[in-house]
Amino acid sequence: MSEPSVGREPLIRLEHVSRRYVRGVDEVHALEDCSLEVSQGRFAAFMGPSGSGKSTLLNLVSGIDRPSDGRVFVSGQLLNELDEDELAAWRARHVGLIFQFFNLIPVLSARDNVALPLLLSDLSRAERTRRAEIALRVVGLEHRVDHSPRTLSGGEQQRVAIARALVSDPDLIVADEPTGDLDAKNAEATLDLLRQLKEEFGKTVVMVTHDPRALRFVDQVFHLDKGLLLEGEEARRAHDALALAAGGPVRAREV
Amino acid sequence: MLPISYSLGNVVARPGRSLVLVTVVALVVIACSLFLGLLTSLRRTVGLTGNELNLVVLRKGSDNDGASQITTAAYDSIRYLEGIAIGPAGERLVSPELVVQPFFRTRTGGRENVLVRGIEPTAYLVHDDVKIVEGRMARPRLGEVVIGRAVRGRYEGAELGETLEFGRGRWRVVGVFESDGSSFESEVWADAQDLASDARRMNPYSGVRLRAAGEDDLSALKERIDSDPRFALEASRETDYYAKQAETSASLTFLVVAIAVLAGTGAGFGAANTMYAAVQARTAEIGTLRALGFPRAAILISFEVESLVLSVAGFALGALLTLALAEVLRFALGGIAFGARTFTTQVVTLSIAPEDLAISFGLSVAIGVVGGFGPAWRAAKLRPIEALRKA
Incomplete structure (x- = not known):
């Protein structure tokens, strides 16, 4: 059942969301009582040290994982009520995914990798190819369409992955440590590209990172630590520390 | 997908x-x-072997040619029965046959039993798929044989113009025949009288093959032969006979x-x-x-x-x-x-x-x-x- 998406309805809304799982004999509290909202057309970052719960949060928002407690709404859809295959179909329509290690399919060309999500649509083969080539042009790789991922550099592979995330025109683009496996130059280029997706295509972009450079590109930052979303003074302190590490003016004002 | x-x-x-x-x-x-x-x-x-309209007549209880013997009197009781097909020259399509199974020496030094069939000239009419493809038919009383395609070259002497040794005699190979790949091609055909005297058989025949004029005649002939109490014979359709062999x-x-x-x-x-x-x-x-x-x-x-x-x-x-x-x-x-x-x-x-x-x-x-x-x-x-x- 989808909630009406009207006016200022945020694209992402989490209500008291927790995620716990059992590892061996221990119960791990990956995320505890997290509530947040991200409006349509924003570029938001989940930041925090390893084990802070930022990736867990991202997986819940993208519908790859399910909460133990609480409710997750994205694009007006309550994700809790979808089963595995419904969730997969929902992701195909609404979410573009970008991974730290690019996760391209090695046996497919750049074009076929980008066209992959379109196989889940009713588009003709010619239309799928056309859209994949447009997406590759957006990320500046129109000269690499027939290359296999193996023959592309790390930065190029991540741009193919971004094109793949973009090709199905999703509401939400989700990136997990997109700069984690890139050098400084490619990391900046990737962050810039993500920002363009927001500015030029009106996409909502949510990213997990511990790259302080991200602060110069995002609109909104959520700081996490030990499974908790930091608020007030704690959040401000975490933000200042990162801003210092970034060594320059930061764009994100909201914390 | x-x-x-x-x-x-x-x-x-x-x-x-x-x-x-x-x-x-x-x-x-x-x-x-x-x-x-x-x-x-x-x-x-x-x-592939056998014809739908042929009957194999053997002594009751024998399940193959080699295990059967019939008397000349028994043959005479069959050959003039009604319903037997008539050949182009007016001959009755009845083929009395004698089967012996001597050892042949293979060219590679082994020994194998080979079916040698003693026949009368009508055999070629009853088994009309058998065709001489090289040489000629064997003439009676001269110790001549014709050999199947599969036999040729497999055994010592099994070649056109050569001499086969089996039983007590020597047999000159004068022809080679084919039968569309059926098991006749694994046989050697000799004259029935020659073979009977070589094998010193009292009864010159193992059994009789005959061609019925039609399907109804076949049933009637089978009935007639099976029910004759004098000679204890059994007739079966030739194709059934070979199907049973294939089991x-x-x-x-x-x-x-x-x-x-x-x-x-x-x-x-x-x-x-x-x-x-x-x-x-x-x-x-x-x-x-x-x-x-x-x-x-x-x-x-x-x-x-x-x-x-x-x-x-x-x-x-x-x-x-x-x-x-x-x-x-x-x-x-x-x-x-x-x-x-x-x-x-x-x-x-x-x-x-x-x-x-x-x-x-x-x-x-x-x-x-x-x-x-x-x-x-x-x-x-x-x-x-x-x-x-x-x-």
């Missing part, structure tokens, strides 16, 4: 792993196709099926093993595809397709090698000898029929689908969040 190029790409991407499975399936295909080919060749040879191959069929099942099961485990390795190696990739929104069915099908592509490639390789091997065997061995139920040698020419390959194809598909199912199911069941952690 994932594109076929994804499954094909993965088959090519790991050539070593793919080649192992292709080879295993190919070996299974070779083993099964050759055995099946041999079996169907044997069945075809025996099954020898039943235990052989069981053996071939057992081999196919065992080899197929082994190859199925091979396929499962290969595909489990593929799932293991591509867990993160499966996670990615699931995260992108591909349903479980798409993953299941793509891994099944991959397994199927490999097993069908195995079939293709195996089928080619089988056909080549059959050609080599045919060339090297000429024919393959089977001991038939009559204790004579049935020489079978190995040929792989499309049905033999079709069965092997079915087996290959089963290996791919069944062997690939477990791994494909495992891949499909992976939750994206867990699969992605393997990246």
Whole structure:
């Protein structure tokens, strides 16, 4: 059942969301009582040290994982009520995914990798190819369409992955440590590209990172630590520390 | 659904792993196709023999020519029965025959029982598929024989113009005959009187073959012969007689099926093993595809397709090698000898029929689908969040 998406309805809304799982004999509290909202057309970052719960949060928002407690709404859809295959179909329509290690399919060309999500649509083969080539042009790789991922550099592979995330025109683009496996130059280029997706295509972009450079590109930052979303003074302190590490003016004002 | 190029790409991407499975399936295909080919060749040879309108008349209780004897009086009681077909020159199509089974020495030094059939000239009319293709017919009382195509060259002296030694005499080969690949081609035909005196038989005949004028006549003749209390004879349709001889191959069929099942099961485990390795190696990739929104069915099908592509490639390789091997065997061995139920040698020419390959194809598909199912199911069941952690 989808909630009406009207006016200022945020694209992402989490209500008291927790995620716990059992590892061996221990119960791990990956995320505890997290509530947040991200409006349509924003570029938001989940930041925090390893084990802070930022990736867990991202997986819940993208519908790859399910909460133990609480409710997750994205694009007006309550994700809790979808089963595995419904969730997969929902992701195909609404979410573009970008991974730290690019996760391209090695046996497919750049074009076929980008066209992959379109196989889940009713588009003709010619239309799928056309859209994949447009997406590759957006990320500046129109000269690499027939290359296999193996023959592309790390930065190029991540741009193919971004094109793949973009090709199905999703509401939400989700990136997990997109700069984690890139050098400084490619990391900046990737962050810039993500920002363009927001500015030029009106996409909502949510990213997990511990790259302080991200602060110069995002609109909104959520700081996490030990499974908790930091608020007030704690959040401000975490933000200042990162801003210092970034060594320059930061764009994100909201914390 | 994932594109076929994804499954094909993965088959090519790991050539070593793919080649192992292709080879295993190919070996299974070779083993099964050759055995099946041999079996169907044997069945075809025996099954082709006989005419629908011919009756085989033997002494009651004898299940083959070699075990039967009938008296001249018994022959006389049959030859003028009503309903027997009449030949072009007005002759009655009745062929009294004597069968003996001497040992022949093969050219490779072995010894085999060969069916030698003593005949009268009417035999060529009753067995009208038998055609002299080289030389001429044997003349009576001169110690001449004609030999079947499968006998030629297999035994010492079994060549046109040469002399065969069996029984007490020496027999000059004056002709070679064919009979569309039937088991007559594994026989030597001599004059009945010559053969009877050589074998010192009191009764010159083992049995009688006759051609009925029509289907109704055949039934009437059979009835008449079976119910005559004087001579204790039994008539059976010639095609039924040879079909019964072909039952020898039943235990052989069981053996071939057992081999196919065992080899197929082994190859199925091979396929499962290969595909489990593929799932293991591509867990993160499966996670990615699931995260992108591909349903479980798409993953299941793509891994099944991959397994199927490999097993069908195995079939293709195996089928080619089988056909080549059959050609080599045919060339090297000429024919393959089977001991038939009559204790004579049935020489079978190995040929792989499309049905033999079709069965092997079915087996290959089963290996791919069944062997690939477990791994494909495992891949499909992976939750994206867990699969992605393997990246």
